Amino acid sequence: MAALYKTASGRLFHAGAIAIVLVGLPARGKTHVSRSLCRYLRWLGVSTKVFSVGNYRRERLKSIPEDYFDPDNLDAQAERLTIADECLADMMEWLRVGGGQVGIYDGNNVTENRRRGIYKKLLENDIHPLYIESICDKPEIVLANIRSVKVSSPDYYGWDPDAAVKDYTDRIKQHELDYETISDTSLPFVKLMNVGERLIVNHVQGYLQSRMVYYLMNLHNRPRTIFFARTGNSVIENSYREDPELSQEGWDYAHVLKEFVIEYRAKKDGITGKSADEDRSLSVWAPTQKNGRQTASIFTTDPNIAVRHYSMVNQLNPGVVDGMTPEQINEKFPDEIERAKVDPYHHRYPRAEKRRKT
Template structure:
């Protein structure tokens, strides 16, 4: 569970009951990306959510895939695929009814009307609200990009040569096309997601949770991009929040080093990139409205990069412990220190914010980050970066206060269909040339 925004005793929110989200569509249409991204967002909201992947069940049962396993004319293979898919669906139902879950995502192809009606009726009979999400791509370049960027890294193709993996997966897509039927039954609640976010068609969607799903999908895309995190430079008075001090000389030098490092690093990546989109993707800088963040981004602005200030990126407000040393806090607020140790994520000192408060404040920037199609460098305080990092990597709320985002490191985060990947690079004067 990530940074849970809301919490109830029974673990279910908004009186929405149990919801099952069923993916629909041909392979390489972004279904896994949608499933995992949506799961991460719902968990961040505090909704107990889990992905049930038919592909994972198949890999666990078979280890290796027979050559004609996806051939629609192979009746024995078709029956085996249905058995595995049904086992996955039964486990989903069990988790929703007895495992403390509220939203389960059934990640599979589900390409026929008959199969979808069967799933719908089975869920409704168990008092589970179904919602179908059909991923449709009518642009060949998007499909090819999905095949290359996602399926080469898929567990199905570990150890394969990239071109052979592309060839095999293309064949699998053609086999699924034979029986594929787009959703036409208007009695079903569904969302049609065109070209991973270019257009949404919504039908018969009801309830708060389902509406939040639609809202999230409106902001989702799977275009390649990179997110960078960097601490703001050190200020003249780093221990006093209320002062809002300017950067120290060391902080100004750090800001210059950060700019030089980013330019050199991105130029190197552009030179090595095979994809023209990677070569041309611009970079924007996001900061808080605090002086040290704005001034840390100033070298980028002077170099021509767009810089945007967001007040919600302001660091956690320490309240009455502002400027106090750990020893002084223990002496002045011994009871508060004990409470903070018990629940460091939700505890707030007098007139202060907790990490929980900060996570709620950052929800709008998270949605903006999901919408962003270009590369972004976020320069902020470590408290802010911890929360954003926890969202992207689906980290438990209990870990957030201790996530390490040290200065002078640059954290490079690359979202993929199977989760985010990170690289940490130390910014030194030698690395900035």
């Protein structure tokens, strides 16, 4: 994936500072959305950071009093607001002077008044807000989230699992008393229903925010395995311009790779006891370059395997170092080696700015 254009400040020139504000009741997958979206944006080359209100609270309080989330406990309510505002202020400071472009504010933010206050502060600091509300009306998903994630959080260290589930369920009920879904259509927002089952999009503007929405459309919370494999050896190693074919060793590797992946998946499915309807077909993403196409061609003999070719997974143009061994590059371009170590994602060797057309 080629990095998007950046200015000297490190920001994308066509998008200013952006704040993603999470909204929703506990156990609705907000933290999953935050971390997943953060990884995606960093993969795009965007400076992104998650600011978690829950983590701020745990760092400051260590343990939580039993009535801490009781709406009638005004002292605790004021303390929660102070911690949330501190987290928000740190995010804005990072976006203003810390070199960040997208800050993700992971909190509940369940009231319209709270969201309007955050919106005003962000605009005053020249930060573009985008709200993501995670809504789940399926109790089985909420309960599964509580059991798989929440009971293992630091809040419930040493607790009996059933007691932890009951306590967290009570916490959700306390938040429900104040919860107001986003209804202000002047706000830019995305409503994420049942972790991607349905999306409602309102006033989303700009290329980067649109990329986020596209990613959310493909978000899921089901575990799956991703294999990364190199293409097989070519008849001309270390050559980009020649686009060489696989060597015999490369073809042998491709056959072994297919056998390994199929056997590994079968063994894993047997251990986990997956049913037939849960079994997920294998999809192979391969480069459009010749050695990549040939490596993947071994998988096409199986009608149950989908092979797709994407230029985004092609080898990057190596420029002047094409055809050189690592030792030769280190000897001839020591300064470039150092630059690559400092910023490996964005570094390109001389005359390597553009991809070769395929």
